[in-house]
Amino acid sequence: MSEYMRGKHTEIQERVFDYFNSRPDLQTPLEISKDEHRELCMRQLLGLVREAGIRPFRYVFEDPAKYFAVAEAVGSIDMSLGIKMGVQYSLWGGSVINLGTKKHKDKYFDKIDNLEYPGCFAMTELHHGSNVQGLQTTATFDLMRDEFIINTPNEGAIKWWIGNAAVHGKFATVFAKLLLPTHDEKGFADMGVHAFIVPIRDMKTHQTLPGIEIRDCGYKVGLNGVDNGALKFSSVRVPRENLLNRFGDVSRDGKYTSSLPTIGKRFAATLGELVGGRVGLAYSSVGVLKISVTIAVRYSLLRQQFGPPKQPEISILDYQSQQHKLMPMLASTYAFHFATSYLVEKYSEMKKSHDEEVVGDVHSLSAGLKAYITSYTAKSLSVCREACGGHGYAAVNRFGSLRNDHDIFQTFEGDNTVLLQQVVGDLLKQYKKKFEGGTLSVTWNYLRESMSTYLSQPNPVTTRWEGEDHLRDPSFQLDAFRYRTSRLLHSAVLRLRKHSKNLGAFGAWNRCLNHLLTLAESHIESVILAKFIEAVQSCPDKNTRDALKLVCDLYALDRIWNDIGTYRNVDYVAPNKAKAIHKLTEYLCYQVRSVARELVDAFELPDHVTRAPIGLQSEPYTQYTQYIGF
Structure with a gap:
């Protein structure tokens, strides 16, 4: 599972982890002033580049996937360091090289690379x-x-x-x-x-x-x-x-x-070259989610509380309520991992080909994934803190710093609400193309392939199917996600047309804004599920594939159940089928719990990276009590 998850850039991440583990003087202490933290952060970046020999700026252009892997690893050490590295290489350096010409690269590249020009x-x-x-x-x-x-x-x-x-x-x-x-x-x-x-x-x-x-x-x-x-x-x-x-x-x-002939086209081209920041934030946000889920799951397996009379206490992860909090989150972490890995692949393709269709695809997909994933991670950090009770409130167990450091991910490189509107704008363009006979870009293929089917009345037979094989069929799951998106898209178009007659384009957009944001999130969830299903089906090892299928099913059915009102309102799901979905979702939570330890271990986060005493792989209570002086 670990080999399948981390792919070819495992080695560079391990180099980052090993370097900081060998340099205790560069590890961020729990309590540190603003000024001290800033100077430490600069020393960390200098050490990474000049001592460890890791050159992120070169990876930005030679191998973007390698750069994002470094960014995830560095952010796991200290999120401030990850952001400072991103400012230096992706934003400052990236703007000089991507928006400049040869004379700028010749003059600035090497000195940006070695930090002579911060x-x-x-x-x-x-x-x-x-x-x-x-x-x-x-x-x-x-x-x-x-x-x-x-x-x-x-x-x-x-x-x-x-x-x-x-x-x-x-x-x-x-x-x-x-x-x-x-x-x-x-x-x-x-x-x-x-x-x-x-x-x-x-x-x-x-x-x-x-x-x-x-x-x-x-x-x-x-x-x-x-x-x-x-x-x-x-x-x-x-x-x-x-x-x-x-x-x-x-x-x-x-x-x-x-x-480029117009101000608008020049502006779009300029911002298009800066999309790597959004890609990096989406990818790094998944890294933060991996850390927090790892800590919460390991502690929930360790901590025992209550149980049957005169019986040993049971692990709090054996409680259905704790499984309901953490297992869908663990499944989402896997789903986001594969979705952002796909995004990085598309971004790398874009940087090589400069194909207009791929550029547009990456622009919209990066906006949607960045918005959706960072919002989900921000909420999940609070859930993880609460799931770990009082010990989750201890600063040493990291939820507070992770939550505070990650919070701004929802705002910079584009406010999430604004980014979701960009996704909607692209969806509406694709809708127009569909009904004017044009072609659609790769991400939107399902609109071309099945829009008419999704907009027709649901089959009265399939609305009542409630067997486990049917509910765990990826075709049913993906059809359900896409049906919801297509319904939302079609109704959004009708509402915008209606209100624009009296309110104008801007007024109509504002009147329908909440509907449009829901549409964007629904589309992004469809893309995430599609990439998860592809990852399951492409996995060569049967045992790993079976485990991934289990997690993927939980992700899909949990999302369907969370929006079951929508499916019931349009008669896509009959009452008995809704109950079956709920029952199966709870059972899948129970099944995922049985392999939860292995699933978080597959993230391969060393103890010196997770650092939280309650989230260590062995003897966590010993570490915790030693921390406060026993």
Whole structure:
């Protein structure tokens, strides 16, 4: 199971784990101040790159799957370190290489790679985060001096929450409206948002450069090892070559050229190159879920409480209520693992082929998986804490720090509610293509193949089938998920058309927003299940395949039962079948409990990585009592 799960990048993750295990001085203590944590985080990153010889920046371009494996492992050591690494290599470094051209790669790649050029990704502003097209920072071209002048025109345009800015960054990729001088009454032409390399500190003295103000964003709910800062620019000049000019360039005489005809297309191309951040967050969020589920399951197997009269106490995982909390979560962790592994494969394919269809597929899929998985993980961390009772509340057992550090995953790289709307936008485009005879991209094939079937009335015979073989048939499970999505999509289209007549497009969208978010989540659940079923069927070892099938069935039927009202309302499931689904879901929880230890062991997280005394593989109580001094 472990070999099948972790695949070819097991070795690089073990190198990360072994390095930090060999360096106790680089392990994050339980109690540490903000300033100490930031300095430790920088030392950890320097050690990883310069001593352990792990070069994440090279993996970003040569083997993205390897980079994401490193990111998951590093985040398991300290989530602040994982985010700081992502800022340096995926955001700052990735923006320079993906949005720049050969001259930028030649000048910056090696020094970003070896951390000689620590940098920031300055996109978010005080008044604008998700609405990147609304950014107000300006970059005005000065024809006489062949320079861009970077300005913060008002307080709302201050760059905010910029990782690496408060302490360590020497450069920033600054996103700003490109303004070119004209000879009409306006005086300038707005060419849309572009990215610029802006030095922010002196390379030798580390002093803040003239025209730049840097402030510390201070303590956060979590991730205090990351030095988030705010940046304000006052007539900061950078040479013309500092424009990252892959999608738009300015000549010496002030002429603008681009291979893309409109501001909208240039903006979409720019953001499309930055989608790796979302891929990484989805993938890393599964890593956080693996740790928390591992701790909760191991403790639930260990802890005994109550039992029959005059009988030994029983494990709390033998209680149906505890199984109901943790076993569907364990199944979801496996489901998310395979879904994000597929996402990484598609992302790697996109970076090699630059195929437009794959680009669109990855953009929508990364948005949906990032939103769905990070929201699920955030809720699950609280469930795991509660499932471990009072000992789950002890800081040493990590649920508090995991919960606090992970919480922001729901917001950065795109707020989850906004990202789900992007998924819906793509679904509506695909719906239109379906009924105008166009082709559909790979992720949406089921719409082409069976939309008409799903929108017809359910077969009155199959609505009553309640046998275990039928309910555990992957065809039934996938059909149920897709039927729900197709119904939601069709009804969303009808509602939007109806309300747009009186409210306009924006008003209609807002009126239907909750419906649209449910549609996006339903579609993403369908994709996750499809990838889980594929992983089960592709597994070469029978025993492993049988275990995965069991877990996959639990994932599918638990999701169906959680939304059983929808299926009942449209008569997709008769009352007797609904009861059978509920009964089988509880039985599958019981069956998964019998192999729960092996399932979490297959994640292959060493004790020095999980670190929680109650979640260790052996003698956890000994470790726990020693921690407090017995």
